[in-house]
Amino acid sequence: MAFKNPTRAEIRDILKRSKRIAVVGLSTNPEKTSYMVSEAMQKAGYEIIPVNPHADEILGVKAVRSLTEIEGHVDIVNVFRRSEFLPEVAREAAKIKPDVFWAQLGLVSEEAYEICQANGITCIMDRCIKVEHALTARD
Structure with a gap:
């Protein structure tokens, strides 16, 4: 099964209805992309749940140390880990x-996509959630 992202319209709808984002690999360093993107999303009104065991x-x-420690429903799992870790994160998700x-810009894994498909989870890869949100805000 070949990976294909949802359409821009579908991504817009996802971002409009989503409220809680668990960010796997969120750094404590304000100069890292994961921090800057998550901070922007937090300022845009999303609840950010940092997933970082350190x-x-x-x-x-x-x-929290892992996704399974989160209480309540998570709308989006946003991943800032290298592509080779995506299947492991998808299994935990x-x-x-x-x-x-949602795997950030530059991250793609066919195996992670298949895990998501088998579990009824929409999969977005190689897209920046902050950029997509900015595009949505213009609509």
Whole structure:
């Protein structure tokens, strides 16, 4: 099954209805892309849940060690880990049943896509959530 992103219209709808974003690989370093993107999304009104086993708090929010520690529904799992780690993160995401698995710009894994498909999770890869949100805001 070949990977294909949802259409821009579908991505716009996802971002409009989503509220909670778990960010896997969110750095404590304000100069890292994961921090800047997550901070922008937080300022745009999204609840950011940092997933980082090496941090206690990021962006003023208590960090969790893994996705399975999150209480309540997660709309989007946004991943800032190298492509070779995407299948592992997708398997963990499948345990919490988010609506969307989102791998940031430059990240693609056919195996992660297949895991998402098998678990009814929409998969977006090689797209920046901040850029997509900015495009949505213009609509």
